[in-house]
Amino acid sequence: MNENKSNSILKAKNLxxxxxxxxxxxxxxxxxxxxxxxGQLIGLVGANGIGKSTLLRTLIKVQPNLSxxxxxNNRDLKETSTIELAKQLSIVLxxxxxxxNLSVYELVALGRHPxxxxxxxxxxxxxxxxxxxxxxVNISDLKEKKCFELSDGQLQKVMIARALAQDxxxxxxxxxxTHLDMYHKAYILKLLQRLTKETGKTILFSSHEIDLAIQLCxxxxxxxxxxxxxxxxxxxxxxxxxxxxFPKDMIAFDTKTGxxxxxx
Amino acid sequence: MSLFGxxxxxxxxxxxxxxxxPKAITAILVGxxxxxxxxxxxxxxxxxxxxxxxxxxxxxxxxxxxxxxxxSGLFGGLFxxxxxTKWSIVIAASLGSFLVLLAVLSVSNRVRDTMAILIIGxxxxxxxxxxxxxxxxxSSAEQLQQYIFWGFGxxxxxxxxxxxxxxxxxxxxxxxxxxSIKGLNSLLLGDNYAKSLGLNLKQNRFxxxxxxxxxxxxxxxxxxPIAFIGLAIPHLTRQIFTTSxxxxxxxxxxxxxAIVMLICDSIAQIPGSDYxxxxxxxxxxxxAPVVIWLLVRQRKMIF
Numbered sequence: 001m002n003e004n005k006s007n008s009i010l011k012a013k014n015l016x017x018x019x020x021x022x023x024x025x026x027x028x029x030x031x032x033x034x035x036x037x038x039g040q041l042i043g044l045v046g047a048n049g050i051g052k053s054t055l056l057r058t059l060i061k062v063q064p065n066l067s068x069x070x071x072x073n074n075r076d077l078k079e080t081s082t083i084e085l086a087k088q089l090s091i092v093l094x095x096x097x098x099x100x101n102l103s104v105y106e107l108v109a110l111g112r113h114p115x116x117x118x119x120x121x122x123x124x125x126x127x128x129x130x131x132x133x134x135x136x137v138n139i140s141d142l143k144e145k146k147c148f149e150l151s152d153g154q155l156q157k158v159m160i161a162r163a164l165a166q167d168x169x170x171x172x173x174x175x176x177x178t179h180l181d182m183y184h185k186a187y188i189l190k191l192l193q194r195l196t197k198e199t200g201k202t203i204l205f206s207s208h209e210i211d212l213a214i215q216l217c218x219x220x221x222x223x224x225x226x227x228x229x230x231x232x233x234x235x236x237x238x239x240x241x242x243x244x245x246f247p248k249d250m251i252a253f254d255t256k257t258g259x260x261x262x263x264x
Numbered sequence: 265m266s267l268f269g270x271x272x273x274x275x276x277x278x279x280x281x282x283x284x285x286p287k288a289i290t291a292i293l294v295g296x297x298x299x300x301x302x303x304x305x306x307x308x309x310x311x312x313x314x315x316x317x318x319x320x321x322x323x324x325x326x327x328x329x330x331x332x333x334x335x336s337g338l339f340g341g342l343f344x345x346x347x348x349t350k351w352s353i354v355i356a357a358s359l360g361s362f363l364v365l366l367a368v369l370s371v372s373n374r375v376r377d378t379m380a381i382l383i384i385g386x387x388x389x390x391x392x393x394x395x396x397x398x399x400x401x402x403s404s405a406e407q408l409q410q411y412i413f414w415g416f417g418x419x420x421x422x423x424x425x426x427x428x429x430x431x432x433x434x435x436x437x438x439x440x441x442x443x444s445i446k447g448l449n450s451l452l453l454g455d456n457y458a459k460s461l462g463l464n465l466k467q468n469r470f471x472x473x474x475x476x477x478x479x480x481x482x483x484x485x486x487x488x489p490i491a492f493i494g495l496a497i498p499h500l501t502r503q504i505f506t507t508s509x510x511x512x513x514x515x516x517x518x519x520x521x522a523i524v525m526l527i528c529d530s531i532a533q534i535p536g537s538d539y540x541x542x543x544x545x546x547x548x549x550x551x552a553p554v555v556i557w558l559l560v561r562q563r564k565m566i567f
Contacts, residue, residue, distance in 0.1 A: 062456055085460075086461050091456070107453075
């Protein structure tokens with residue numbers, strides 16, 4: 001964890017996450033430490049209910065942390081205002097859109113909101129960024145379509161384009177591959193990998209596609225009941241971290257193929 | 265009157281300048297205002313069933329007016345005539361809607377979920393409706409009739425001075441609505457996305473609610489609880505313009521509301537007769553089939 005300060009994009013220090021009710025604190029996970037580097041594709045994996053979404057929600061400031069601190073671009077997240085945060089971090093969530101009656105272009109253009117004037121008119125720079133984002137994810141042919149006409153896979157690409165148009169250093173995606181078939185799962189994750197290479201942005205996503213993540217990610221965050229490990233996928237395999245992910249009665253991790261197999 | 269030539273009949277002049285013209289302007293303000301506040305509420309609550317009155321504005325106004333008209337019996341016969349004048353009804357309606365809105369706002373400030381505000385508004389509506397029922401149980405037939413007539417809504421009988429006050433408050437609400445266009449558009453993505461785009465959710469929500477209450481509150485005070493328009497006009501506009509972009513929707517809703525209200529007013533007047541039908545009945549009678557027809561024709565609700 002010897003950080004080179006210039007390359008650190010998102011850092012957690014003694015972070016404790018969970019929910020606070022009036023009477024007590026429910027700690028989902030504590031003592032979280034990691035330091036994510038710029039320009040990498042980072043996958044967050046863990047079993048259901050382990051707190052992946054809670055962690056992501058805390059990192060994107062939707063939910064307050066219980067203790068510890070988060071640093072975005074070496075600045076405490078607590079001191080970053082909403083509008084500053086909007087220019088540094090964009091998100092793609094699992095929740096469905098409130099209105100699907102927007103055209104794809106309009107939706108992607110909404111990503112420019114942190115930069116537009118009081119009524120939201122697009123400047124030449126804004127339209128340029130929107131076109132660039134649409135080009136990067138190859139959805140030029142969908143531009144005029146309404147969002148309710150799109151398939152799940154197409155909509156996911158559009159949401160990624162919207163996040164790209166927001167022109168932030170880091171994009172955080174919560175389970176971008178749910179509801180997609182195997183081909184589109186691989187397609188979306190491969191797209192994310194290409195985006196980190198072409199744009200230099202950092203992309204952090206949570207996923208249940210552990211085998212795909214192992215093949216594509218630069219770094220992985222593995223969340224277990226005991227702790228969170230942050231390392232390169234091959235190191236994680238060597239250390240046998242994936243074996244501690246799930247109870248051992250059903251599936252076991254095969255280090256040769258890098259995937260899970262049903263236990264005999 | 266040089267613009268229209270000279271008018272020889274001075275009675276006609278009075279009818280046109282002091283009665284018909286204020287009424288037409290009232291219709292324009294009421295129609296466009298209800299359309300705008302309906303649109304604001306539907307987007308804020310992401311609910312196609314929301315209208316300008318979901319926050320308890322009309323139920324508050326009804327309570328105020330009910331207290332004045334029906335309650336005058338309880339307060340004693342001496343006050344009865346003094347209380348139920350026109351201005352006292354306007355003031356009672358404004359005060360009632362303002363107080364109920366204040367109650368809804370103070371409760372909803374403690375909840376984070378926007379949907380909860382919708383339910384809280386509905387609950388306050390039920391409470392006031394119950395109080396009105398109790399009041400009407402104890403009132404005379406005459407008072408009940410007067411209250412029910414207020415409930416029909418009316419675009420007429422506004423003097424120029426009243427109209428100026430009406431238009432002033434309406435304009436303040438309109439400016440606030442125009443200021444929240446950008447926020448409304450990002451709300452189309454949902455609360456969390458809107459926040460991630462740098463929108464100050466609480467402040468934005470507050471401005472939208474204030475704009476709605478200014479517009480819908482004054483309309484109810486001056487013209488009575490006109491129900492249907494605020495719910496239907498935004499749907500009508502969305503179906504015709506097939507967009508959810510508020511930069512287009514807001515002016516479109518404004519125009520549509522004014523046009524529909526003017527048409528309804530012309531129908532209510534019944535050309536060639538002395539009768540004026542209650543405007544509240546006409547809006548729904550004409551408007552509801554149009555909305556149904558549009559929804560059936562497009563086979564899909566655009567929201």
